Amino acid sequence: MHSSIRAPDTALVVEDPIQQSANSKSRILLIEVATVMALSLLLFFYGLGSFGLVGADEPRYAQVAREMLHNNDFVTPTLHGTPWLEKPALYYWRAAAAFRTFGPHDWAARLPSATFAAALVIIIYFHMRRFRPGAQFGAALITASSAAVIGFARGASTDMQLAAPFAFAMLGWYAWFETGKKFWLFDLYFFLAVGTLAKGPVAPGLAFFIVLIFALVRRDLKLLWRTVWWPGVLIYSVIVLPWYIAVQMANKEFFKVFFLEHNLERFATDLFQHRQPFWFYLPVLLLSLLPWTTYAIAALGSAAKQTWQDWRSSFPGRVRESEQVGDSFPEFLVIWALFPILFFSFSQSKLPGYILPSIPPCTILTADYLRRRTRAAMRIGLLLGHSLITALLTTAVLLVPHLVLNPKSVPPSAALTYASAVGAAVFCFIFLLVRRRGARMLLWTTIVPVAFGIFFLLHYAGRILGEAYSSRQVAEYIKQIERDNLQTRIRPVAVLDTRRDVEYGLGFYLDQRIERYERGEVPPIEHILVARGGEHNTIEKLIGPNRKFISFGSPFRDKENPQHLEVLWISSSASLPR
Secondary structure, eight states: OOOOOOOOOOOOOOOOHHHHHHHHHHHHHHHHHHHHHHHHIIIIITTTTSSOOBTTHHHHHHHHHHHHHHHTOSSSOEETTEEOOSSOSHHHHHHHHHHHHHOSOHHHHTHHHHHHHHHHHHHHHHHHHHHSTTSHHHHHHHHHHSHHHHHHHTSSSSHHHHHHHHHHHHHHHHHHHHHOOTHHHHHHHHHHHHHHHHHSTHHHHHHHHHHHHHHHHTTOTHHHHHHOOHHHHHHHHHHHHHHHHHHHHHOTTHIIIIIIIIIIIHHHSOTTSOOOOGGGHHHHHHHHTTTSHHHHHHHHHHHHHHHHHHHHHTSTTOOOSOOOGGGGHHHHHHHHHHHHHHHHHTOSSOOGGGGGGGHHHHHHHHHHHHHHOGGGGGOHHHHHHHHHHHHHHHHHHHTHHHHHHOTTSOOOHHHHHHHHHHHHHHHHHHHHHHHHHOTTHHHHHHHHHHHHHHHHHHHTSHHHHHHHHBSHHHHHHHHHHHHHTTOSSOOOEEEESOOHHHHHHHHHHHTSOOEEGGGTOOOSSOEEEEEETTOHHHHHHHHOTTOOEEEEEOSOSSSOOTTOEEEEEEOSSSOOOO
């Protein structure tokens, strides 16, 4: 009986081309998402606490969040026990959640903005991948690396709390417009509700006018009515109304303070002393889009021209160049980008963060423009401008330590030479590689200097920036004085002739209300005073002849005293501290 063993087939197995293509797309997706997330971690989260809270708003908002958590009252925001009704509660809720998880650190106060910025970049990536495949990677990286997004992602403020949800809402609306699927309107109503909890009625107001103008351009006013989706209205109401009703019931002055003073009066008057010229937002926009300003302006100009041509061609007797709904995306983006800028230009109170909602459409438009017009990236004029701007930006970043410490003097020749050499290298790096390797190199050659600049600022210049603009080191110096004097708790602290951000910064880091001598708030008991150096004669007059003071000197260890501050002990009698 014979047995035979059949030899295995040695024929080459050919992989299914469809499966091979799917695997390739999966790998590309994985690489792109990993790159976007890694860049977001670096640009938004790395060194989030390298320097302390700066300005007046950051420490104020952080302190309100801490008190909300401490009081377990998530309806009425308070600042040192007094109702603080300037802004809705979204930022305070999110910062309080960060404090509960990580403790009341300054970097935790910035997490709400950093996380929303990261979400903004990720959502833009997946939206563009779904509706404008090929532009998703560029849109995500350009958004993440623009100056305004990086800056506001690292601020303990309400600006990113509005801009990111507003972008989600607008992208959702356009997805509905393009597909006709009501599912996408959920994004519009849900995220407009989130924006309303972040900054109030400005969110639905801006959205209404952007959609209205888009409908007018397309000569289809019925589009506005079709946007009304009653389940969405219910979703919006369920999210927004409970807090607004509750805070009004708990604080009868809320309507007057929030709606009348901090919305209507802020827009119509210079009540809060932020008056700027009408053209203020033009340079703000140019700076906000760095280092992509050159290509962003080209993209805006191209889209605005196309929008004008499409509007003219919509009149009877004219032939519209394109009847495809998808071709309206640049139109929508340019209206979304320009309307907030124009709207807030009429405001009598202007701050840079007001036009942050205009930045995402500009960066998306830039990526879409570069995808559709690949040769634009190679144009000598645009490429020269982009390379020069990125090089100058890198040079300026390297000179930050000197410019902060010695703002009125010329940088030393060695520092200037080094920074200029690096800037020249960046210029050549971008210009030559893009010219030789093509437009695909534009993203990478720009991202590298931006990432390097952020790393340098936070790793090497963070301490200098903190000493120049934050009260964190001053507060630590006061705490050390109290420990050296065996104090179980920090005595009352007052300020004299300092910027108001010193007052609010100390308020957060010391967790107490800071008195101000200029307001007549001279504590009758012994206390710590933070004042500008050389104010001893003024201090003697204000505290009276029966009280004494001694100086603990500058709170900064180095010879430089960038804030020109001095810390003093003020007695309640003739006795001196141990």
